[in-house]
Amino acid sequence: MRKFLLCGLCFFAQQVYAQQWHFDLSFTPATQTVHVHLQVSGNTADSLPLKMPVWTPGYYQFMNYANNVTQFKASDQQGKSLAWKQTTPNSWCVQTTGIPLVIMDYDVKANRDFVAGNYLDSLHAFLSPAGIFMHTKIQQPVSISIHPYDNWKQVATGMDSDSSYTYFAPDFDVLYDSPILTGNLDTLPSFKVKGIPHYFTGYKMVDFDHVHFMHDLKKIVESAVDIIGEIPYKHYTFMGIGPGRGGIEHLNTTAVSFTGEGLDNQENRIRTYSFLAHEYFHHYNVKRIRPVELGPFDYENGSRTAQLWISEGFTVYYEYLILRRAGLTTGEECLQQLRSNLLAYETKPGRLYQSLTQASLDTWSDGPFGRTGDSINKTISYYDKGPILALLLDLKIRHETGNRKSLDDVMRTLYQRYYKQLQRGFTEKEFQQVCEQTAGTSLSALFEYVSTVKAVDYQSYFNYAGLVMDNHFEIKKISNPDKLQTAIYKSIF
Ligand SMILES: [Zn+2]
Numbered sequence: 187m188r189k190f191l192l193c194g195l196c197f198f199a200q201q202v203y204a205q206q207w208h209f210d211l212s213f214t215p216a217t218q219t220v221h222v223h224l225q226v227s228g229n230t231a232d233s234l235p236l237k238m239p240v241w242t243p244g245y246y247q248f249m250n251y252a253n254n255v256t257q258f259k260a261s262d263q264q265g266k267s268l269a270w271k272q273t274t275p276n277s278w279c280v281q282t283t284g285i286p287l288v289i290m291d292y293d294v295k296a297n298r299d300f301v302a303g304n305y306l307d308s309l310h311a312f313l314s315p316a317g318i319f320m321h322t323k324i325q326q327p328v329s330i331s332i333h334p335y336d337n338w339k340q341v342a343t344g345m346d347s348d349s350s351y352t353y354f355a356p357d358f359d360v361l362y363d364s365p366i367l368t369g370n371l372d373t374l375p376s377f378k379v380k381g382i383p384h385y386f387t388g389y390k391m392v393d394f395d396h397v398h399f400m401h402d403l404k405k406i407v408e409s410a411v412d413i414i415g416e417i418p419y420k421h422y423t424f425m426g427i428g429p430g431r432g433g434i435e436h437l438n439t440t441a442v443s444f445t446g447e448g449l450d451n452q453e454n455r456i457r458t459y460s461f462l463a464h465e466y467f468h469h470y471n472v473k474r475i476r477p478v479e480l481g482p483f484d485y486e487n488g489s490r491t492a493q494l495w496i497s498e499g500f501t502v503y504y505e506y507l508i509l510r511r512a513g514l515t516t517g518e519e520c521l522q523q524l525r526s527n528l529l530a531y532e533t534k535p536g537r538l539y540q541s542l543t544q545a546s547l548d549t550w551s552d553g554p555f556g557r558t559g560d561s562i563n564k565t566i567s568y569y570d571k572g573p574i575l576a577l578l579l580d581l582k583i584r585h586e587t588g589n590r591k592s593l594d595d596v597m598r599t600l601y602q603r604y605y606k607q608l609q610r611g612f613t614e615k616e617f618q619q620v621c622e623q624t625a626g627t628s629l630s631a632l633f634e635y636v637s638t639v640k641a642v643d644y645q646s647y648f649n650y651a652g653l654v655m656d657n658h659f660e661i662k663k664i665s666n667p668d669k670l671q672t673a674i675y676k677s678i679f
Pocket of ligand 1: 468498
């Protein structure tokens with residue numbers, strides 16, 4: 187029995203590691219079609235099951251990418267067709283009869299111009315890899331060759347490359363986290379932080395002061411890096427995909443709707459910089475500092491977590507702090523950014539019905555910002571209440587520790603303990619424990635605001651920074667703050 191088991195394991199191991207997967211991508215803009223050619227060599231099995239994810243990490247909605255797949259074919263080296271069948275809406279099974287090289291071809295319709303979609307025209311393509319590439323096992327190294335259309339020159343992606351147009355990913359997790367932008371693109375002047383290069387490549391960018399913009403973006407990156415203290419990637423790319431709304435964070439890239447329009451106006455500039463700071467800070471908060479449910483990802487069913495209020499809400503809080511610390515906003519502007527979230531939360535009836543944890547869990551059905559179209563809005567957005575909770579937590583920790591500790595210490599501890607040492611995410615209980623250890627006291631009263639709809643006692647917390655709020659949610663400084671209140675105010679704003 188033991189012998190048999192060992193043989194079985196060897197066979198399995200051989201099968202896993204001996205396979206080589208290579209994809210070729212080519213484009214037909216006239217029909218908005220991406221052609222995918224997949225070669226799997228080193229096959230020994232009688233059948234090859236293939237799957238396409240139903241979602242892409244970072245966008246917690248079902249995208250049903252497989253609906254865009256057509257013209258699926260399988261063949262051997264000589265071009266002889268192999269039998270196959272579609273076993274579920276997003277899985278295929280090819281009868282390989284043990285032949286060593288299996289070839290698959292399929293088309294993907296690319297007509298959704300969105301950061302979680304695939305889009306193609308004669309000038310460029312933006313690809314969300316979860317909606318392009320099929321896998322058998324996630325732990326499989328993979329290479330990709332991109333065949334440019336017409337006179338397309340550039341490719342932007344977070345994947346490593348050893349020659350132009352060929353890229354490598356150590357497994358499908360990395361591949362699915364590496365969007366691809368290719369076409370006739372513009373590249374802005376790059377910069378280094380701690381010796382690590384940062385790039386900005388975009389499609390359809392308007393004329394703006396590139397040097398000044400990248401100078402400010404460098405300040406944003408430096409300000410974010412200062413919070414955690416180290417950079418966990420070898421290179422980082424901001425990808426501007428053109429006009430539109432939304433952005434998605436990835437391990438060492440972010441795909442953002444961006445044209446550079448309106449940067450000459452302070453209000454627009456703050457909005458754009460906040461957005462970029464948000465997506466950038468996510469490479470720490472959610473990609474590495476993460477809830478335990480967000481990895482390994484469940485590409486088949488989606489990954490539900492009650493902690494998106496931390497991953498998203500705290501990232502909103504930090505986008506404001508990053509800009510403030512980079513000297514790109516004033517203390518008053520920073521306070522007003524937080525007030526806008528408070529106002530949005532307090533003026534919607536959803537606050538009486540849905541807690542932060544429930545909003546996190548329900549995002550898969552409610553949508554990213556809560557449900558719309560109900561007669562009474564019974565949902566909230568963790569993008570509004572989340573940053574408010576981050577502020578209250580920061581104020582409380584600073585107050586309890588005489589301003590020696592802050593929410594920054596919580597983020598650093600989570601990064602060091604869970605991402606680096608334990609190499610996993612944290613549970614809800616562990617998150618609260620880290621907060622309480624940092625504050626040196628119980629925070630159960632504050633965490634009640636997370637899991638219930640209890641009315642928030644802002645005044646007690648705002649007072650720690652010498653602030654008061656009136657009935658119109660106007661927030662003002664008190665006239666004679668003490669030393670600690672002044673220090674806390676200055677540390678945040
Ligand atoms: Zn976000």
